[in-house]
Amino acid sequence: MARTGRHAAHVTAATAAGFYPALHLLDRPVAGIYALFTPIAFGILSPLPGAGRERAATVLRAVPAAAVLVVLGTVLAVGTWPAVAGMLAVGFALAFGSACGPRIAGAAPGLQLFYILACFPPYEPGTLPQRLVGLAVGGAFLALAEAVLFPDAPEPPYRTRIADALDLAARAASGVVRGEGPDPGTAARLGAAGRELRLSRLPAGARPTGAGRTDRALAQAGAATRRLLDQLALLAGHAPAPGDTASAELLRGIAASCAETAAALRRGRRRRAGRVLAGPQLLEELVADFLKSRAGAPAPRGVLVRRSTVLTAAVSAVTVRTAASLALGGRERLYGLPREQFWYAAEGPARLTAVRIRGNLTRRSVVFQNALRTALGLALARLVAGSLDLSHGFWVLLAVLTLGRTTAGATWSAVRAAAAGTLAGAFAAGLLIVGAGGSSAVYAALLVPMMLVAFTLGPLGGPAWGQGLFTLVVATAFAQIAPVTWRLAEARLVDVLTGSAIGLLCGLLAWPAGARAEIRYAMSGLLRAAAPLVRATATAVTEGAGSGKGGAGENGTVRSGAGRSTAADGSPSPGVRLTLHRLRIAEAAYAQYRTEPAPDAARDWLAVLDHGSRTLVGAYWLPRTDGMPGLPPEVRRWAREAAEEVAAATVRAAGFPPDGVRVRPAPLPPEVAERVPAPLLAPLTDVEVWLRALARDLEAGSPPEPGDQPARYTTASHSSASADLA
Template sequence: MSRWRPAISDPGLFGLRNAARAALVMPAVFAFAHFVVDDPQTTLFAAFGSFAVLVFADFGGTPRQRLEAYGALALAGTVLIALGTLCSRTTWAATAAMAAIGFAILFAGIVNGWLAAGATAALLTFVLPVSLPADVAEIAPRLLGWGIACLAGTAAQLVLWPRRPRDALRDQLADAARALAAQVAAPTPEREAAAATAVRELERRFLSTPYRPAGPTATAAALAYLVDELAWLAALDAQPLPGAGAPDASADDRALLGAAARTLHTAADALDEPHRASRRRALHDGLAALDAARDELTKRLPERSQAAAAAGETALQQTVAEAFRHTAVARAAADVGRAALVAAGESPPRLAEAGRAAERLAADHASARSVWFRNSVRGAVALALAVLVAHETGVQEGFWVVLGTLSVLRSNALGTGATIVGALVGTALGIVAGAAIVLAIGTSGPALWACLPPAVLLAAYAPRAISFPAGQAGFTVLLLVLFNLLRPVGWEVGLVRIEDVALGFSVSLLVGLLLWPRGAGALLRATLGDAYARGADHVRAGLHALTAPAGAADGALAAAERAAEGSGRRLDDALRQYLSERGGDHAGPADVAALAAGAASVRRTARSLAALVPDGDDSPLLEQGARALSDDVRAVHDWYEGLGRALAAGEDAPALPARDGSAQEHVLRCASQAVAARDTGATAAAFALLWASLHLDDLRRLERRLRAPAEAFAR
């Protein structure tokens, strides 16, 4: 019979290196504070502060970016420790401050992935002082302990095993870009299948992470944007192209698609090695060549169209359709390249621009329609209630109550309950193991100090590589060793811990039952519905901007785009939480992901429509074409808006009326006349309308792909 072994998941052993770093540094910091500074408050805050910096906070990026992130955490912790100490003497002040600070820290994660990654460490710097009542005179010793922890912890993070694990999302973005480059350069069924597989794996990876990509706001936004852009490009390039790849394909088409493929390749290289300037220079060169090829095709399109028109309207339609699809592929490749430059850290936004972006993100999520807002409110209420309970009950170690609450609170009541069971089991096992250690070696002397590094190693490694209950067991062992080193009290401190954390667990369960107990399940329907409705509005606004007088519709188009992008971000967060929650009646993940991808395609189509607005004077053809296409625009808009309502209500999607081909025929005749008359302005207007009509065709094809997952989601 094989012996049981715990399942350990730690690819590359990066988790073990992080834990070993903490096991080396935290005991040294604790010993320095204990023996050299010899102040209980300094020692306590040095111990927990170093654990926060070394274990709870794990920032990625370049060494400079990481130094800035740890520096920001140190500064924030300084303010929070002082504020927490000031509020700790009064129950109502401690409770109110915990609610406000807890919400601010948790909600700030929506603005920047680094703020989300550092939230637990930042919360600890407030939870610890506000839960342990102290006079103002204790602020200085507490800050000294925190300062020692930050200096030692930051230095260790940057010097001791500083190599970071490769970003799996970046790797898969690069893989998808290369697969699409191969497909664009020389399409074959095998390459099409490989590109589709790479994009599916990319989307799966993106949705499997609890947060959006971490890092500076612009870099994180670029990585998220690249996922949508590559998915759009995959769907676009998989559509049949009249005459694409034929031996008589024009030199302009071959040059454009070749430049698009090279741009995708160099974008993949920049994503692989974002810190190499040569990769970014090559991408700049590729983008310049792609823009030149696209300009050349656009300049020669009227001449090609005249030759095609001479052969009849069908030949003209094929020529325009080919140019539309090739130009759309090239534009998408250019967008991928520019986003890859931002993702590589180029052209960081100025402070004012970053502030406006953060303000827009916060505004998008400042309502109960956002799971991030709900989670922040739930977390703030739970933490405040835990502080109230700790103060009113007079428990011996009040911060254990608050930490217990924080450790098990989840996004729905079922998940919270299941986590509590695991936490209780882990805590009980940790008490048994810690008590055995204390009983075996006593409460003082070198033996207990020798147990501290292994205890830190277990507490830091177990939750990452083994399981949450194992992490709770390891943390409990660490606390028993630490507190017996601070003041020898024996194994009975374990009983105090289990009583205190049980209070905290009860607070989490109560809050989970009272505040949105069903989690993201119900909200996902509403956010899906809103994403389709706002996407449909964006499409309509794009068509209106195409035909309105120059500049007249810019404000409405910008407002529609902001609303659509905001709804898309809320949907992204709701979907992540939905897929990660325990239990409940869940629709198939593939169906839900397909519907979310469909909403992203609608938004991307709207952006492409907005880019069609021709330069120069307004042409009467635009107004005539708008009237011809108005019925089709209305039908498509109303269907996607109706789909949104159906998804929100759990009903079957409505039917999309068949298209009346007379509108496209009318626009095609206008284009033929404009080409024959060699009217440059009218030709540009006609081509814009024809391409808009082809975008509406794309949305109709998307409707057919969405019907099956929509029906499955409604059941």
């Protein structure tokens, strides 16, 4: 409430500072209208992310784009059809641009308003200077108010959350090294910290979802930190293996790396020498030493499984450190790391933006669907308003813009509330106009307190309060510009109802179910893309398929690598590219799905996303055994059959059978394991643990069995190796 009140004060002060002088001192009503609507567009209609200074900077950056839209709308107002064509193009471009980051997504609705205002009759290109001056004045006053007047305290950035989680990971790793024994409390804290890193726990504007390198790196660092916490929770929840010095040494390196990465993330970007986080070379050396050590003397199965978990934790720590270095501006070459995992490291902003846009140019993208729905609705509204010559017809488009939702049901709910609120507001505005008559002094005195109340209660009360109070605001403002009668309130009601009907029609005709329907297609596509990658990865580990840096050393040790995930020229293989693309589409669908009502509680879609992510991590990092003699044919056959079992289950899961998918890949038979040379047994255990974890992901994403409680996907369900660690 306090934050909303402060924000309302910012918008009200900026509006009054621009509107009153333009109208009452300079007698420039056109400039006054734009000075009035600019703070409303960027302060109320656009949910700009960040605190006061950050929002102020976003407003100043958006003003030039708004000026371009004002010019375009002014020119295209020459006729209805040119204005409709422009509305279709502008509406789609701005709505689709939300895929490029939260700041663009936040400013897009406000930017839409500037074209809407300018493209309506009368066609008066001579007023363009006044329009641009009003825009500049309104934007400047809003930025000043956001930065100076009751500024909000800045929210902790996402990198600070990652740093807090890494500090906890460092303490947990050190505790495992000290052999403190099973600690369910530490495991629970690690799980809770991992859940706090989910993007759904952040405000929409604070999520690192932009197309640029920094946001991509922060998102990757957060996801890898979640995996690291998961793996450390598994280790902390079970007794340590006595005498396992190799694991202890690697865990010390993980703890040190986590602590140093956390400190660097808190410092942020520093240009002075030595302040940017160095790469993960030291931890990579520890991993190489660990791989050589475990390839030596045979070890019991429990120790092998534990070492596989320690290795996966180290891989996650390497990923976190590398991604954090890239997020902080590091420019080092990624020697020895999977290029396809950090493909964005050497790309420029234009290339990264093009990749994001191209990836969403598909009808299966919820971003594309929302942009097309919005553009068609706005264009149709402009056509109706222009053809019927509605008074103040831009209110029709404003209703479409503010009341449209991603599902038809949600749109209908918003439209019903808005219609009731607008009716009440129109009735109150009519009474006000009749009572005040032509006294502009009364309207001038009422505008500021009315805006303050409307901009405070409107966002809190929902569409009914918002539309009703905004009706009073616009009636009070327009009564100062020109003489009005009670029919202004009538025009407002008719326009809002017309826009509501158009928005509802578009919602019914264009993807009415929103992400609730699309998420099934997206998750199915992800699972179907991941299944062949499971087979290829297991084959590469046991039979050495593919090329790349991974493989066996000259002395018979196993090196970590992702050779099968790259083509001969070093570019990602088609299977990796397809799985990564489908993962991004599914993540976008899931993000929208979480904002819509009536979720499907029978399936845990997050488990499906983690299945795809885990598949890619295995393709990137699982050690290879090519070039090593002595692998029995039975082992290769076991690996093929186990991988085929999981891959087939993944394909079955893509069809979402009513009873779900439950698969238990066969473990490596003990009698066969006894004939496997010691250097090869450890990477085979890595494959076994990975396949079983993928199987657990599929089970977690299935509906519960009859009689079971619907279990949500928690940290404890991420791994299937806990029984082997006990």
